[in-house]
Amino acid sequence: MFVVSTLINWYQGSQLVDYPEEWKYTAKFTKWLYNREKIYNSHDISQLDFFVYTAKFYPVYSAIMVISFLHFILVTIYSIWRIRKARYDVSLPLSDKKK
Structure with a gap:
């Protein structure tokens, strides 16, 4: 789902190259990464x-x-935690408490 939604976002955002009047307000990364005050060409816009x-x-x-993305991260963290817990539970020695 994350990959599909990212591709949709990327495709929808590519409309930015068709609206030069939006470059001033929306192309923040281009200005920051390339240290430019003004963008003259659509090829200069950062992805x-x-x-x-x-x-x-x-x-x-x-x-x-x-x-x-957050769901992906949480599932990954939960999976890692569950695997580590399973390894820890298996590796514990059985204790024989003598009374």
């Missing part, structure tokens, strides 16, 4: 700015991407 454009004009797609 990261496509995601900024999508978040600005299509927030539902961005929310789906963020939620699916």
